[in-house]
Amino acid sequence: MSAVREQPAVPPDTGPRRAAAVDVEGVTRVFGGRTGEVVALQDVDLRVAAGEFVSLIGPSGCGKSTLLRLVADLDEPTSGTVRVFGRSAREARLGRDYGIAFQQAGLLPWRTVRANVELPLALAGTGRAGRRERADELLALVDLAEFADHHPDQLSGGMQQRVAIARALADEPSLLLMDEPFGALDEMTREHLQAQLLRICAETRAAVVFVTHSIPEAVFLSDRVVVMSPRPGRVQAVVPVVLDRAGAATPGSGPHDDAGDDLRTDPAFFGTVAAVRDALRGTAAGRGAEVR
């Protein structure tokens, strides 16, 4: 446990100075309310390097979504700073530096599924033919090609989430902010999309900040798993994930072609799952953490 805790939430700066995808420094977020103040986050530091995949995990109410919302400039810290590729969170939002897929799909009900996926491309000025081609490619990726002309209310919750994931990927952002994007999906679809997400991130070199309640999901996807403590939310532990992803990606098997079964049965995978579980037990002892 102590070896795990010693891992920094801020990875060492290597090579020439390059802006981190996400740089959260000393962030506190206090919500005021009639029943008193809630310190959702206290003095949180988190640095996500360009191209790095970091998951946030922790008991319900520990501030994971709040942290993601601060990075996405959907909320502001009470104190501390948030920078995205060296810019303020607001500048990054205006510059569309990232794609978002949150728990609620947030699709526009009056647009077709294809038109929803095309939206970031339209904002980026991509021509009609290019938008359509890319949207259809992404809809095929999330197995929704035949629903391109449907409207969101004709789709199940899980299908809507998959549309939101396709939309988040449309403009090949260098940063993806994902809040339990696979939460409403069945296990097989979930594993398939996890593997697809890894493949896409490897191809596009996108950094990802990913909120989940699932320890195996966090370990399967991440370079580092950040374990947060219950209120006030803080970074409690950081568990590095060292898996032989390249070795598992042989043709016909591994995360690049199927659901990543080779990795999921690797002893190193189980060992890391156990390390995250231990870290969570440390943070959530007696508090009934909602983690699987």
Ligand SMILES: Nc1ncnc2c1ncn2[C@@H]1O[C@H](COP(=O)(O)OP(=O)(O)OP(=O)(O)O)[C@@H](O)[C@H]1O
């Ligand atoms: N807009 C708000 N106003 C008041 N309190 C809030 C607001 N948003 C979040 N909180 C509080 O901040 C704390 C952290 O909430 P947050 O949603 O970030 O937790 P979480 O770790 O994402 O939880 P879960 O795993 O259940 O989704 C909670 O106590 C919550 O009640």
